[in-house]
Amino acid sequence: MRLRNIPGADAAVADSDYCIRQPELMKGSWNTAFCAPGPLHIEIGMGKGRFIMDMARLHPDINYLGIERYSSVLLRALQKMQEEPLQNLKFICMDAADLPDVFAPGEVDRIYLNFSDPWPKERHAKRRLTSRQFFARYDLILTGDGRLEFKTDNQDLFTFSLAEIPEAGWHIDASTRDLHRDAAINEGNVMTEYEEKFSSLGNPICKLIASR
Numbered sequence: 001m002r003l004r005n006i007p008g009a010d011a012a013v014a015d016s017d018y019c020i021r022q023p024e025l026m027k028g029s030w031n032t033a034f035c036a037p038g039p040l041h042i043e044i045g046m047g048k049g050r051f052i053m054d055m056a057r058l059h060p061d062i063n064y065l066g067i068e069r070y071s072s073v074l075l076r077a078l079q080k081m082q083e084e085p086l087q088n089l090k091f092i093c094m095d096a097a098d099l100p101d102v103f104a105p106g107e108v109d110r111i112y113l114n115f116s117d118p119w120p121k122e123r124h125a126k127r128r129l130t131s132r133q134f135f136a137r138y139d140l141i142l143t144g145d146g147r148l149e150f151k152t153d154n155q156d157l158f159t160f161s162l163a164e165i166p167e168a169g170w171h172i173d174a175s176t177r178d179l180h181r182d183a184a185i186n187e188g189n190v191m192t193e194y195e196e197k198f199s200s201l202g203n204p205i206c207k208l209i210a211s212r
Contacts, residue, residue, distance in 0.1 A: 009071040018081045019074075019091045020065075028104035034063045035087045039109040042067060044096045044129060045116050049077025051192040052112070056089040058190065064089045067096060096129060096137075103141035111138055113150040115194040118157040130161035135168035139212065147211040151179065153198040158206040165210050175208040185209070 013019050020026060020033060031037040039062050043052045046066035056064045066089065068074040074093050081089070094102065116129040126133045130150060138148060148170075152158055158177065165172055176182040179189065180199055185207055195205055 006072040006075055009075045012075055012078060013071040013091075013093050016078050016091075018078055018085075018089075019093060023092045023094060023102045024098075027102055028107065030065070030103070030107060031063065033090055036061075036063075038063045038088070040065065040107060041110040041112065042108055043112040043114065044099075045069070045113065046077065046091070047073055047114075048193060049074075049080055049091075051114055051190055052089065053077070053080060053084075053086060054190050055112075056086045060088055062088065066091045068093060069095050096134070099137045100140045105140060106143045106146075108141045109143050109146050111142065111146070111148040113148065114192045115152055115198075116150075116157070118152070118154045120156070125160070128157065128160065128164075130157070130164055132164055132168035135165065135170055139169075142212075144212070147173065147209055149207070149209050151192070151195060151205060151207045153194070153203045153205055155206065158208070161208060165208075170210045170212050173209045173211055175206075177204060177206050179205040179207045 014021060026033055030040055041055070041062055042065045044067045046052050046068045049066055052064050052066040066077060068091065071093050074091060077091060113129050119125065119127045125131055128134070150161060162172065162175065174185050176185050179186050199205055
């Protein structure tokens with residue numbers, strides 16, 4: 001996907017009180033970034049922030065971190081936060097490949113991946129956020145009983161993920177290729193902007209939950 005460069009986005013992200021400027025300095029002490037201690041949930045590739053902001057509103061006892069690589073995308077979430085600040089939500093502008101440099105072992109309780117870039121070319125498979133290379137990173141930061149939740153409308157990426165996760169030494173606790181028709185796994189589901197858009201077009205949404 002071609003991203004539009006927004007003038008001033010880098011500066012706005014760097015200056016925002018809602019963004020952690022040097023996240024590597026918070027490694028091992030993320031609870032101090034929030035008003036109150038609590039479980040830490042992260043969304044990798046948060047886009048414009050709708051999902052994680054909705055989650056933060058619904059679960060004020062949980063601390064949330066939204067991770068987005070592109071400042072031009074993160075800027076929209078910052079604008080939303082200025083309109084409605086949430087004390088249990090912060091953002092980071094960073095590459096997900098650097099997760100082990102930012103979080104200590106067992107510091108993260110849950111990971112959300114929503115409509116991640118499918119990287120369709122086979123030579124780019126290791127860049128997919130559900131590749132075994134990324135699951136090795138998740139293994140370093142997730143609590144022993146932590147879990148990962150992944151949603152996508154891309155059937156090929158979902159098929160890849162179902163095969164790749166066991167190869168990474170994890171197991172799949174639940175999965176569906178039609179989330180909104182699966183009452184059990186859809187219970188309590190919070191939709192993302194993409195999810196609402198794609199499902200309104202009749203595209204089935206896939207979801208899986210994985211743990212070690």
